[in-house]
Amino acid sequence: MQIVEIYDTTLRDGAQSEDVSFSVEDKLRIVQKLDELGLHYIEGGWPGANPKDITFFEEMKKIPLKSSKLVAFGATRKSRNKVSEDPNIKALAEAGTEVVTLFGKSWDLHVTEALGITLKKNLEIISDSIEYLRSQGKRVFYDAEHFFSGYLAKPDYALKTLEAAKRAGAECIILCDTNGGTMPWQLREALEVVQREIGGSLGIHTHNDSEMAVANALTAVEIGVTQVQGTMNGFGERCGNANLCSLLPNLKLKMKINCIADDQLKRLREVSHFVSEIANLPHNKHQPYVGDAAFAHKGGIHVHAVRKNAETYEHVAPSKVGNRQRVLISDNAGKSNLLEKAKEFRINLASDSPHLTEILEQLKEREHQGYQFEGAEGSFELMMKKALGKHKKFFNLVGFRVIVEKRKGSEETFCEATIMVEVGGQVEHTAATGNGPVNALDHALRKALEKFYPALSQVKLLDYKVRVLTASDGTGSKVRVLIESGDGEKNWGTVGVSENIIEASWQALVDSIEYKLLNS
Ligand SMILES: CC(=O)SCCNC(=O)CCNC(=O)[C@H](O)C(C)(C)COP(=O)(O)OP(=O)(O)OC[C@H]1O[C@@H](n2cnc3c(N)ncnc32)[C@H](O)[C@@H]1OP(=O)(O)O
Ligand SMILES: CC(=O)C(=O)O
Numbered sequence: 001m002q003i004v005e006i007y008d009t010t011l012r013d014g015a016q017s018e019d020v021s022f023s024v025e026d027k028l029r030i031v032q033k034l035d036e037l038g039l040h041y042i043e044g045g046w047p048g049a050n051p052k053d054i055t056f057f058e059e060m061k062k063i064p065l066k067s068s069k070l071v072a073f074g075a076t077r078k079s080r081n082k083v084s085e086d087p088n089i090k091a092l093a094e095a096g097t098e099v100v101t102l103f104g105k106s107w108d109l110h111v112t113e114a115l116g117i118t119l120k121k122n123l124e125i126i127s128d129s130i131e132y133l134r135s136q137g138k139r140v141f142y143d144a145e146h147f148f149s150g151y152l153a154k155p156d157y158a159l160k161t162l163e164a165a166k167r168a169g170a171e172c173i174i175l176c177d178t179n180g181g182t183m184p185w186q187l188r189e190a191l192e193v194v195q196r197e198i199g200g201s202l203g204i205h206t207h208n209d210s211e212m213a214v215a216n217a218l219t220a221v222e223i224g225v226t227q228v229q230g231t232m233n234g235f236g237e238r239c240g241n242a243n244l245c246s247l248l249p250n251l252k253l254k255m256k257i258n259c260i261a262d263d264q265l266k267r268l269r270e271v272s273h274f275v276s277e278i279a280n281l282p283h284n285k286h287q288p289y290v291g292d293a294a295f296a297h298k299g300g301i302h303v304h305a306v307r308k309n310a311e312t313y314e315h316v317a318p319s320k321v322g323n324r325q326r327v328l329i330s331d332n333a334g335k336s337n338l339l340e341k342a343k344e345f346r347i348n349l350a351s352d353s354p355h356l357t358e359i360l361e362q363l364k365e366r367e368h369q370g371y372q373f374e375g376a377e378g379s380f381e382l383m384m385k386k387a388l389g390k391h392k393k394f395f396n397l398v399g400f401r402v403i404v405e406k407r408k409g410s411e412e413t414f415c416e417a418t419i420m421v422e423v424g425g426q427v428e429h430t431a432a433t434g435n436g437p438v439n440a441l442d443h444a445l446r447k448a449l450e451k452f453y454p455a456l457s458q459v460k461l462l463d464y465k466v467r468v469l470t471a472s473d474g475t476g477s478k479v480r481v482l483i484e485s486g487d488g489e490k491n492w493g494t495v496g497v498s499e500n501i502i503e504a505s506w507q508a509l510v511d512s513i514e515y516k517l518l519n520s
Contacts, residue, residue: 004221004251004259005040007141007174007203007229008244010275011056012043012073014235019281026278027056028063033271034232035065038264039244041227043071043101048091057095071141072097076104076129079117083125083132093136100133103143103176106161107150119157123164130168141227142170143205148182151190162198172201172227177216180209180239184219191223203227206242208234213242218250221257228259232275233287245272245290249321262320269322289321296326298374300334303327307336329380331367335360338384345381347388359387369497370469370480376495378485378515379508385518394517395449396422397510402437402502417444423452438464438481438505445509455520456513458487466501483508487516 011027014020022030027044034042044060045053060070072095077086084090092100104126105111111122126142133140142165144150150158162173175194177187194202204220204227206213217228228251234243245268251257252265272290276283285292295318297303305312310325318324327340335356342349349356362383363373373380385391398420405414417440418431430448434440442461450456463484470477481496481504492515496507 002221002224002257003226004257005227006244006248006259007041007043007071007227008034008039008068008231009043009073009205009229009241010034010231010235010244012045013237013241014231014233015045016237017235017240020235020279022279024052024055024059027052028059030232030275030278031060031065031068031070032063033274035068036264037267037271038067038260040068040259041071041099042068043073044097046073047095048074048088054091057097061096069099070097071099071101073101073103073143076102076125077132079115079121079125083128086129089129089132093133093138097138099139099141101141101143101174102129102133102170103145104129104161104165105146105150106144106158107146108154108157110146110150123160126161126164127168130165130170134169140168140170141172141174141203142166143174143176145176146178147175148177148187148190149179151193152186155190155193159194159197162194166198166200172203173198174203174205174227174229175220175225176205177207177213178205180207180213182206182212182216183210184212184215187216187219188223191220191225195224201226203229204242205229207236208239208241208243211239213240214246214250217242217247218255221251221255233272233284233290235275235279243287246288249289249316253316253320265320266322289316290323292326294318295323296328297337298328298330298332300332300337303340304334304336307340329363329373329377331364333360333363338363341377341380342384345384347384347390349384349388355387359384362387370478371495371497372480372482373495375482375484376493376508376511378492378494379511382494382511382514382518391514392518394423394453394514398422398427400441400444400506402441404437415440417441419444419448421445421448423449426452428452437502438509441502441506442509445513449513453517453520455487456516459485459512459516460487461512462486462491464505466504469497479504481505481508483512485512485516492516 015022047053047057072092074088074092077083077089105122111119130140202225204217204225206216230242230244230247234240251259269290273283297306302313327337400419403416415437416433420429428448430444432443432447434443446456465482467480468477478499479501484493494508494511496504498504
């Protein structure tokens with residue numbers, strides 16, 4: 001069976017991604033998660049490049065890894081330096097890792113223009129940088145930067161750089177599609193020549209500038225490379241690197257290459273979300289395998305079939321990568337979506353119930369008016385329960401007033417809401433302030449109701465989104481308000497639509513509170 005080792009560069013190339021900046025603590029947390037995932041190599045950073053990476057490698061000397069080997073990354077020596085005195089090479093030698101990855105130039109354009117040295121000198125710096133690190137007892141991987149561009153421009157020279165690296169003792173030569181512009185068929189052609197002319201252990205490092213990073217990496221594996229480099233969530237310079245969250249399941253489930261254990265693959269979604277969280281970036285819900293939408297079914301035809309057999313619209317079982325099937329509610333839904341949701345909400349609803357058509361029609365009509373239930377399943381659950389007579393009224397609104405006041409141009413706007421509600425014949429009259437009119441109304445409503453329903457004190461408003469629906473009417477447009485609420489155990493979304501933003505917000509707030517009370 002083909003052996004493929006996985007090399008993660010999230011902490012190095014991934015950190016070259018716009019908007020990503022890992023602290024030392026972030027890196028220490030991520031490295032341990034990647035270790036649990038069973039990846040063979042984790043590139044921790046470039047010890048000669050910045051104090052953060054120097055500290056990281058120092059800290060890592062105290063942290064043993066279970067499955068992975070930590071790798072230090074850096075460039076070949078500067079042409080003007082003696083290798084033993086090159087600060088970058090010295091930092092690599094002292095980083096405390098068994099394995100070092102060195103990158104060097106394969107493309108004559110880079111040698112003459114970027115480095116400003118002769119082609120011969122470049123071969124020398126590749127050789128003596130690798131030889132020196134080998135003499136220091138390091139295992140050396142050699143990243144042939146821009147190999148595919150170099151091969152297209154001057155194939156003989158590009159191959160000579162690989163020969164120099166191999167002769168100097170590089171254990172694995174990794175061919176890099178640094179600019180990410182190589183097509184799979186071009187990659188195949190070049191790689192087959194390398195296999196024939198250079199041989200030995202080869203790896204692949206691809207960038208995603210033509211959306212080919214994963215396809216190119218898999219093509220390379222098909223041809224026989226034994227090391228695949230990539231990053232979690234495809235983070236990386238410009239458009240990113242080959243996404244390990246796609247590569248790992250493709251290697252295991254499609255190519256049957258046992259690169260990590262089944263149980264480790266089941267943690268893929270969790271680790272992918274963890275890395276996004278640490279990077280402080282929203283997780284891409286449409287990401288294959290690990291995204292929230294990867295196994296979410298919206299079209300009625302799809303849900304109808306999936307209820308009978310998930311394979312009808314799922315290429316693999318979501319559980320294999322730790323994900324789950326979801327059914328969405330929208331005007332693309334059919335009765336099957338509703339039946340599935342009823343099951344999820346623990347509502348008894350027979351497939352021949354006359355209510356089914358009624359709820360479906362109401363759903364489509366509401367969506368036509370601007371409601372969107374996909375992100376507001378709390379409101380949809382209430383709508384379903386109301387249609388089935390399973391809804392209970394917890395309070396009656398007697399009235400509310402919202403005051404927004406600005407006394408001087410230089411002063412903050414002042415917002416106050418007063419509200420009168422009636423619960424079981426008892427009228428409660430309350431006032432509250434807030435940093436905006438909706439916030440004040442939310443505080444006043446909850447203050448009024450908490451006396452009757454203490455569970456409401458757990459509810460927090462987590463997110464509030466407004467979308468203008470008919471922009472042509474300017475400030476008189478219809479708006480949709482989506483609210484996300486949570487009680488520490490669970491989150492739920494609710495929606496309101498009106499020409500008046502306060503009214504739309506009120507609808508969504510009331511749904512949020514009723515949802516909590518119905519489910520307490
Ligand atoms: C394809 C890749 O992703 S490679 C990794 C790229 N990652 C990064 O660049 C992130 C970390 N980099 C850094 O922190 C900085 O660029 C440093 C510390 C490495 C260097 O900073 P500086 O010394 O200020 O140089 P600067 O960044 O302006 O230029 C790059 C230098 O590296 C040299 N260089 C580039 N590639 C190589 C190479 N393969 N071998 C040797 N030297 C190289 C350039 O010639 C230039 O040297 P010069 O200043 O003597 O002309
Ligand atoms: C080495 C590397 O990151 C590249 O060539 O893209």
